[in-house]
Amino acid sequence: MFLSNSDLVELVAFRRQLHRAPEISGAEQETAQAVVRFLMPSKPERIITGLGGHGVAAIYEGAEPGPTVLVRCELDALPIEELSDSEHRSQVPGKGHLCGHDGHMTMVAALSRGLGRQRPQRGRAILLFQPAEETGAGAAAVIADPKFREIAPDYAFSLHNKPGLPLGHVALSEGYANCASRGLRIVLTGHTSHASTPEHGLSPMAAVAWLMPTLTALGPGGALDEEYALVTVTHASMGEPAFGIAPGRAEIWATLRTLTDAQMGSLCERAEALVQDAGQETGLGVELSYHDVFHHCENHPEAVALLRRALDDEKLAHGPTEPMRGSEDFGLFGRQAKAAMFLLGSGEDCPHLHNPDYDFPDDIIAPGARIFMRTLRNLLG
Structure with a gap:
């Protein structure tokens, strides 16, 4: 000793x-x-x-x-x-x-x-x-x-x-x-309206409600082999804390996790495709960025x-x-x-x-x- x-x-x-x-x-x-x-x-x-x-x-x-x-x-x-x-x-x-x-x-x-x-x-x-x-x-x-x-x-x-x-x-x-991991930050942008006339705005609510479970389904976890993928939604926000405003902007943060860097590339491509599809379907602007990248x-x-x-x-x-x-x-x-x-x-x-x-x-x-x-x-x- x-x-x-x-x-x-x-x-x-x-x-x-x-x-x-x-x-x-x-x-x-x-x-x-x-x-x-x-x-x-x-x-x-x-x-x-x-x-x-x-x-x-x-x-x-x-x-x-x-x-x-x-x-x-x-x-x-x-x-x-x-x-x-x-x-x-x-x-x-x-x-x-x-x-x-x-x-x-x-x-x-x-x-x-x-x-x-x-x-x-x-x-x-x-x-x-x-x-x-x-x-x-x-x-x-x-x-x-x-x-x-x-x-x-x-x-x-x-x-x-x-x-x-x-x-x-x-x-x-x-x-x-x-495991490899990285944080995916998703920003969805429409435009606000009065809460009494939500049809005059473009709300990200439906896209957020669809994306959170759909992203999670891309990475359900399971055995730690080379096909392993886990997606965890860690944060979500939408609109202003007010009853009179229908939202025009939202964020979703999700952590993507895989056993290998190669599998991470594939998971990122699939997640990005889902988000872009959601933007096209709803007419929302989409911004994607990666943070806390670990190999x-x-x-x-x-x-x-x-x-x-x-x-x-x-x-x-x-x-x-x-x-x-x-x-x-x-x-x-x-x-x-x-x-x-x-x-x-x-x-x-x-x-x-x-x-x-x-x-x-x-x-x-x-x-x-x-x-x-x-x-x-x-x-x-």
Whole structure:
């Protein structure tokens, strides 16, 4: 075990500090600064800041040539009000670390203690604290940043905590790990009229009533295979909050989800065709746009084998898993390196991710850090 009892006390305090001060995607400036302050005592060869926004990367160099191994976590919180009576609950109204990124950061920050005390024998270890994961924009921004050329990893590893999985148990499989998803925003435009003479206007009401169930029927869910598709209507609005005005404008927001990027292309085409048909049938103007675009995440066999070796070395329970329905922009790092993400159980009774009463369990900080550190040592010495 590379972490002392005093390390663990400090890591729990750091995690709770982060939890109290959540910052949402694109606004993680103070969080990034807190991370840098935590990393500084380990004296990395370099700390890159402002990476793809507020991203931070700490570089630890070995004495001999070897591979570059990146361990990645996320900086951002969610725009959700936390409902908790804990002493470390969010102090920022309407925002909370309700996905566990505070815990993920803490596990990766813990690696700085081991790397500070003993550098790799060869190659480089990179600790990456990525911005804007929740919107799907962060990984792309990090990779597009010219400073990322200084990193250029050969391997990339990450994790996500998993409510419902026994505490500390690891789930890991080769192949598809996370679904692709994207938000489709539909704007339908007609024109208003007095509510007493709706025939003088052009209301989107009938189109909205038809589109919501019809879009949902395009993606009913089912087995997580290459034909999997799920469409979830997440928001709808129409007209003004007034009794005297027949509506002239409406919006529908829907999340499209598939196992693969290829299937996502097909689902988008079918959804767009339905919306355009609705516009033509009713004479409404149609505007379509995509938001929060996530590509699918796929685990490389060699990277999975390295994680399994580390789990066996650390004598930690692990087994296979099916892909997560939730999306993760870590998949983009798999286009740059041999990459894999594992799931770390946060308890069978743990509230679900993005729930207002979720809180990352401190008990899995140590096993998560041990898995990453063993993987680094096995690769880099």
